[in-house]
Structures are given as C-alpha cells and as structure tokens.
Amino acid sequence: MEMFNILPSAKLKKLASIVGSDFYVVGGFVRNSLLGRECEDEDVCSPFTVDQLEAKLKDSEFIIKNKNKFFGTCKIVCDSKSFDYATFRTEIYKKGHCPETVEFITSLEDDSKRRDFTINSIYFDVLNGEIIDPFNGIGDIKKKKIRAIGQDTLKNDGLRILRMIRLAGEYKFSIEKYTFCSALKNIENLKDLSKSKVAEEIQKLFERTSNKGAVRAIRLYNKLGVWKYIGLDIERLKASMLAKCEDKFMGFIIDIIDNIKPASISYFLNHLLDDCGFTKKRMSQIINILSGYYDALNHLKNKQYFFKYFDNFPQIYQILNKKSKFLAQKYKFFYRYIISHKLVIKKSDLKITEKDLKKHFPSMPDKLYDNVLMDVFSDVFDGKCKNSLQDILKNIAKKHFHKF
Secondary structure (H helix, E strand, O other): OOOOOOOOOOHHHHHHHHHHHOOOEEEEHHHHHOOOOOOOOOOOEOOHHHHHHHHHOOOOOOOOEEEOOOOOEEEEEOOOOEEEEEEOOOOOOOOOOOOOOEOOHHHHHHHHHOOOEEHHHOEEOOOOOOOOOOOOHHHHHHOOOOOOHHHHHHHHHHHHHHHHHHHHHHHEEEEEEEEEHHHHOOHHHHOOOHHHHHHHHHHHHHHOOHHHHHHHHHHHHHHHHHHHHHEEEEEEEHHHHHHHOOHHHHHHHHHHHHHHOOHHHHHHHHHHHHHOOOOOOHHHHHHHHHHHHHHHHHHHHHHHHHHHHOOHHHHHHHHHHHHHHHHHHHHHHHHHHHOOOOOOOOOOHOOOOOOHHHHHOOOHHHHHHHHHHHHHHHHHOOOOEEEEHHHHHHHHHHHHHHHH
C-alpha cells in the first residue's frame, strides 16, 4: 500500500508556530492522509491545559470557544476554520460511556492509551513533521485492519463499537478477532447510548460510505446483534433497498419497515424519528416521502396520490424507481401532466379562502370549511369548475347551499 504525505493546512501550521513544540494533529486527519483521502477535520492535542493554551493564543487571530475544563477540550477558531482541541489526559471509568475522573498529563504515550483504535492513534508533530505511532497504527492501515488499543478499549463506551463498524464499512477494513470478540462481549453498552447518538453515528456511516460499505456495516450489525440494543425488534436486517438507493438513509428506513412490518407506518416513523432527535419539519418530510413510496406500491389512485405527495414526488420517484420502474414511470407521467397542464394540486392554490366562505356563506358551520374546500379542490382539479372566486362560489352554492 502506498503511504501518502501528511499535509496540514496553512492555518494549522500557523497555529502550531504560535503554540510551539509538543503540538500534534491526531485521529481521522492523520489516518485519512496516510490513506490518500481528504479530511478537513484537523483534531489537535498537546500537554497544555485549556487555560495555558488560551494564554499562548492571546492577541493572536485564534480564538478559544466551547471550553470544557473537565475534559480539557475546546474549539480553536480562526475565520471559517476551526480545530477541536484536547489536552493530554488519562480517564477512569466506573459506569457508562463518560469517564468519571480525568487527569491531565504531559505524556503523549499515556494519552494515546485512552484512544480507541490503533489507526486513530497516530500523532503528527506539526512543527517537526514527525509521525509518532505508539501502537503501530500504520502497520494496521497497511494490513487494512481495525484493532482496539487495549483489552478495556470497548469495555465502557458503546459508541466505540458503532464507530468500529462504521470504519470497517468506510475503509473496507477487517476487524481483528480479539477486537471483534471484545465488541461482542461488551455489546450491552449500546443500551447506555441515547437514540440521537446512535442516529448520529448511523448518519455518519451513510454520509461517509458507499452503498457497498454501508451494507458491509449492516452485516456487522447483524453479526454482533446490535439491533435489540438500540431499540429495534430485529434479528437480522436484509439491506435490500440500502444497497440500491442513492439516499442510503431512506433505503435503510425502508429496510427496517419491511423487516418490522408495523401496523401504521406513520405512527412507527413518528416514534422512531422523534427518539432520534429529528426536527418536526424533517420528520414530516421523511414520513410523507416514505408514505408516498408505500402508497405507490399499493397503487393509490393518481388524484388522491398527488393531493398527498406532489411536493415530495421527486424524492419519492428516486426511491420508487429502485423498487419498481413500472410504477415509478406511471406516477411520473401523471406528475408531468399536472405540471404541463398547470393543474391546481394544492388546496392553498384555490382562489378562495375560509374568510371568503365566512363572508359569502355566513350560515355555514366552521367545521364544514375544510370538507367544502376539499370538494371544490377536487372539482377544480378534475376540470369541473374553473379556479376563480366567482366560479367556485357558484359551485359551492349549487352543491352545498341546501346543507346550511
């Protein structure tokens, strides 16, 4: 395997020149540089505490933000560039994935022992251009192997198990057998993770891997029996749509639904996505897209279908086309027809409002407004009524006036 040069950014070089010696970049940036891959996140570390670092950077263009003195971490910001910083430390765990005790130290070798995998524990001295590799991470990169640093690496932090799987999928690396056995032994630690943490790690998997890499990771999830520990009643997930869809996240959710077969897709997704920390707006969009996908598979009639799913049809089409090209083209034809003929497809596009109903039909109960407007909407869509206020008022008077 060809090993590539480590080339820190100009900002990082300038930062190092201010901080001085014993200033290192570590983790993903070094790993990716050695693999010839891009990585903009330059995580840095040194023996200096946050206060000491802040004193060194006083009156410079670099600003310290998000200080956490317990962990000795902060963010170093300069213009649009930022660096995550950590003071060398040791950690003592009792329960859970957060250390109970942190001690700041000056030894790089001791700091390296708290890290997760050998390939993530390669330090690069920014000023001197020297690589420090305490656990032969470069050797494991050459062997394409993920190896935990020590026996206790996966003992407390379930997130490291998910990260291990993501790295295996992303780089097509194998997992060293003792590391895999340790993950299996400590798999219950996943229960300590919040649903949002799990979702964040899975989202990283989809963002950073190919479809094949993501499927490889899902197979590892199956092999380790991850699902029940992250709240999903699944034994083995068959990643059929994940393997095909450009939007890997949507393909993954479809595979979950196809496996679990919930009585109500929207109810199931509401709970699943809410637990994972999605915004209400994003949840609503995802639920609409996936409901549109399944309603297409159930052959919902064109008019009803596009009343519900017109806005999100381009995204639905991309997914549906991977499952059934025939259905995707069928609905796409009608979608284009709606656009080319400028059909009214949203109730909000009607040339009438509830205020107009109140004004022209004062005896109409408020509870009927929505039903009446939907009926008008259907007639306008079918061409039975023009989309003008006067024509709509005549239509309502003719069809509904006797009711109120």
